[in-house]
Structures are given as C-alpha cells and as structure tokens.
Amino acid sequence: MPRWFGRTRSAAPPRAPGPSRAKLRIGIPRVLNLWSTHQFWVGFFAELGVESRRLIFSSDTSEEQGRQFGKGRGTVDCCYPVKCIAGHYGELIFGQREKLDILFSPMIYNLPSFLSGHVARTLTCPRVMAAPENIKAGFMKERDVFAEQGIRYAAPFVSLDEPRLVPKQLWEGLGGVIPGLTAEETAGAVAAGYRALTEFNARLRRKGREVLEWCARENRGCLMVLARPYHMDPGIGHEIEVDLQAYGYPVLWTQYFPIDDDLMQWAFGPDIRAGRIKSPFDIRDVWPSSYSSNTNEILWGAKAAARMPWVTCVVRLASYECGMDQPTYTPVQQIVERSGTLFFSFQDLDSTKPAGSVKIRVETIAHYLEKYAGDIIEKKKAAMGPGCPLLPRAAEASLTGV
Ligand code: SF4
CATH class of the missing domain: 3.40.50 (Rossmann fold)
Known part of the structure; x- marks a missing residue:
C-alpha cells in the first residue's frame, strides 16, 4: 500500500525549483476530498518545483487536535468532517516547528470520478465546497491570524472534473501566491497532477x-x-x-x-x-x-x-x-x-x-x-x-x- 499522502512513484518527478520557490513551505489540511485527490496535489506541486518534504499535510483528525488547535475557532457548521477542519488549520498555523509560507485549501467544486460521463454530475457536497471559506472565518473573526503569522492563504475554486478549466482556475488562484507562476507551467503541473492521480487510483x-x-x-x-x-x-x-x-x-x-x-x-x-x-x-x-x-x-x-x-x-x-x-x-x-x-x-x-x-x-x-x-x-x-x-x-x- 503506498503512503497515502506521500509522493508516490506515480507523482511527477521533482523539477529543479526556481530560486524563489526553493524554500517554500506549503501546508495542506488533510480533510474532506483531499482524501481522494491528494495525489493530484502532490503531483501538481512537485511539477512546480516544490520539494515533497516541504509539502506538509496536517495529521489525521483527532479530538486532541481539535482541542489544542481549533478551540474557539468554530464556525456555523454542525457536520463533524467540516467542523474538525478548524483543528487542521490551527495545527498547520501554530503547530509547526518551521513556519509555513502558504496554507493551501482548495475549494473543490466537482470531482474526477470514475462514474464521470455516466451520471448527471459529479459535484461535491455544498458544505465541502464552501468549507475553506467557512473555516477561514474562524481565523479572521477577531484579527487576521494568517497575516499575523506571515502565512498566505490560498483557496482556489477548482473544478477537478473539468480538466480544461483547471489550469486557468489554478493559475488565477495561485498567481499571486507562488512566485513567478506562469499559465504555461500551471498547465504542465495540472497535467502532471492528473497523471499522478490516475496512476495511483489504477494501482x-x-x-x-x-x-x-x-x-x-x-x-x-x-x-x-x-x-x-x-x-x-x-x-x-x-x-x-x-x-x-x-x-x-x-x-x-x-x-x-x-x-x-x-x-x-x-x-x-x-x-x-x-x-x-x-x-x-x-x-x-x-x-x-x-x-x-x-x-x-x-x-x-x-x-x-x-x-x-x-x-x-x-x-x-x-x-x-x-x-x-x-x-x-x-x-x-x-x-x-x-x-x-x-x-x-x-x-x-x-x-x-x-x-x-x-x-x-x-x-x-x-x-x-x-x-x-x-x-x-x-x-x-x-x-x-x-x-x-x-x-x-x-x-x-x-x-x-x-
Ligand atoms: S457529505 Fe456534506 S454533510 Fe455529509 S458528511 Fe460530508 S460534508 Fe458533511
């Protein structure tokens, strides 16, 4: 069994990082549909030159994580898979020995399902799609925790079941966050992400x-x-x-x-x-x-x-x-x-x-x-x-x- 959130052989081989990306640390909450799309993101960021050891997934959900890092950050959702995300954000922001540069939490609108083309749509639950904005509010309600910690928050809207839209969505969503990102290399990274995900699922x-x-x-x-x-x-x-x-x-x-x-x-x-x-x-x-x-x-x-x-x-x-x-x-x-x-x-x-x-x-x-x-x-x-x-x-x- 491959390591679930690690870079697998199917993820794109790392490219030499550009100088301004060499030390970039990106945190990703291990929540919701990241559980089925993680290899896309691993392959995507690898192709952009982000070292796999600098791609930090939060830990598995636990009550301890919620108590330690998510307390007082609750928002309006009563569904636990969404509610618990506050603990994941808090762990990524406050629980790292080395600070993150970016907290990346995509708003996934639809999913690249094996049923795609045979069913009406492949949409995510509206609570899932909106969760990054919802949870972010808990870290902004009194003051902007991201700004205080020097972390850039990126939550691009992404239609993973519409591969032709994805390069534009991610380029626009990450353009001001990943230094020097071009439309062309975003397209290449998206292709690498899909390759990694397809190979992982097939395996x-x-x-x-x-x-x-x-x-x-x-x-x-x-x-x-x-x-x-x-x-x-x-x-x-x-x-x-x-x-x-x-x-x-x-x-x-x-x-x-x-x-x-x-x-x-x-x-x-x-x-x-x-x-x-x-x-x-x-x-x-x-x-x-x-x-x-x-x-x-x-x-x-x-x-x-x-x-x-x-x-x-x-x-x-x-x-x-x-x-x-x-x-x-x-x-x-x-x-x-x-x-x-x-x-x-x-x-x-x-x-x-x-x-x-x-x-x-x-x-x-x-x-x-x-x-x-x-x-x-x-x-x-x-x-x-x-x-x-x-x-x-x-x-x-x-x-x-x-
Ligand atoms: S499908 Fe939606 S409502 Fe149901 S557990 Fe997932 S996020 Fe919560």
Whole structure:
C-alpha cells in the first residue's frame, strides 16, 4: 500500500525549483476530498518545483487536535468532517516547528470520478465546497491570524472534473501566491497532477482486484466499505473496518473497487442487455438524481457489492447530520440486502468513537460472517451468470459443468 499522502512513484518527478520557490513551505489540511485527490496535489506541486518534504499535510483528525488547535475557532457548521477542519488549520498555523509560507485549501467544486460521463454530475457536497471559506472565518473573526503569522492563504475554486478549466482556475488562484507562476507551467503541473492521480487510483484498483481474485480462488468472503473518502480518516470513520479486518476479512473500499472491463461486463452485462442501464457505471436504475459525486459512488458501490459473490458483507459509514447521506440509507440497504449480502450501518459518527457499541457490533458482524459467509457466497454465485473473470478457468469450468 503506498503512503497515502506521500509522493508516490506515480507523482511527477521533482523539477529543479526556481530560486524563489526553493524554500517554500506549503501546508495542506488533510480533510474532506483531499482524501481522494491528494495525489493530484502532490503531483501538481512537485511539477512546480516544490520539494515533497516541504509539502506538509496536517495529521489525521483527532479530538486532541481539535482541542489544542481549533478551540474557539468554530464556525456555523454542525457536520463533524467540516467542523474538525478548524483543528487542521490551527495545527498547520501554530503547530509547526518551521513556519509555513502558504496554507493551501482548495475549494473543490466537482470531482474526477470514475462514474464521470455516466451520471448527471459529479459535484461535491455544498458544505465541502464552501468549507475553506467557512473555516477561514474562524481565523479572521477577531484579527487576521494568517497575516499575523506571515502565512498566505490560498483557496482556489477548482473544478477537478473539468480538466480544461483547471489550469486557468489554478493559475488565477495561485498567481499571486507562488512566485513567478506562469499559465504555461500551471498547465504542465495540472497535467502532471492528473497523471499522478490516475496512476495511483489504477494501482489501488489493481490491488483490489488481487484481493477479489484471492477470495474467488479460496472461496473466502471479504467486506466492502460504503462511505465517503474522508471516512478513511481514523478520526472520522474511527477505523471500524480495521477492527473487522483484525478478524481476518479483507476490506475493499468502493472508491478503489476494480473496474476492469471484463469484470464490469460480467457483473453488469445482463442489466445493459436488458436496457435497464446504458453502461456498467450508469446508476439511473437506483439513483436517478445522480448529481453528487461521492453519493453516486456509494450507490454504485452498493450495486457492485450486491453482484460480487465474495463480497459477503457491506459496512456503511456515515457522519452525524449528513444531509447528503440520509436519503441514501434505504436504497443502499435494500440493494445490498436483496442480494443476500449482510449489511451493517454505522450512522451518526461524530468526534468520539462509540467504542463500546462498535466493539459489540464488530463481534456481531464477525459472528454472522463466520456462520453465513459460505452460504452467502454460494447463493450469490448461483444468482450470477457463468464466466466470472475472477475465477481460475478450472474452477469456473467445474462450477458450470463445461
Ligand atoms: S457529505 Fe455529509 S458528511 Fe460530508 S460534508 Fe456534506 S454533510 Fe458533511
């Protein structure tokens, strides 16, 4: 597994920094959709000559971080993934041994989803998009903390699912912040960012396929997490899936589920031929108002989990007061349960891990998996057509009698 927020081999190789950028330190809050787009930013800044060790991501979210750095900076949002950002800003501003020059917190309007082109839109939640302005207010309400600390605040509006707009948006948003930035090199850095992100995502999907192939070969079950990318943050998702993994079940996240054409045609081909959907990534059959990117991916993940025999259990994570998730609870649960897959939901997650109830529920899930996983796999295999590309040929032949 690559280091999540580090520079990976897929990120652009560093260029020799221009003299005025050589010592630039850029802080980025490790929040919200940075959890799914970090490699774009790592590749982007590397191409601009910013050294990776000078690109500082804040720590994972924690109550301690909020208490130490975000206290008294709260603004109007009641959703914890947004509220906690004050702690990340505070840590970047006050908690560094060496001061930052720039605090970079992009206002991401839409996301480069693998469902793009198959759904209505790939927008971010409005709370997510507005969060950088919202949180900034907590550091400006009495006096301008950024100015006091000599830190430039940059929150460019960026449409990551519209690559042709991005160079202009970032050049305009960073022109006065990164010394000597030209439109041409911004375009080159944006291209490097997309390359890094695409390669990173492809690598994790290959890993996901390896996991599924292992499950198919061994006839063993795995779990799938349906959640927003920032539920990977231990302080937001509370590592519930890690507790389950400790029982020996591999865990897949929707965002990195394999999407190879052979697998997609096997899983969704019958629905396409029946005219219910137009492509494997079309979700109109279950979610016609497909505007929100992360919501779309959760709905698609439910469909994919329902079709994959070795996904024996789905774990749904959602944060307290999430208005985007609330309308999806019933459809997601129905899609998963109708396929015979176990479904467990942890809703209303907030700052504190409900450790006692999580422990009891994790034990319950492990018990059900041990008892029923074998039956679930057989039932789901019987419901799907032959030719699963995850199965070794010999096993597939013995299954189908060919
Ligand atoms: S999608 Fe939900 S959890 Fe995420 S920022 Fe919006 S309201 Fe909060």
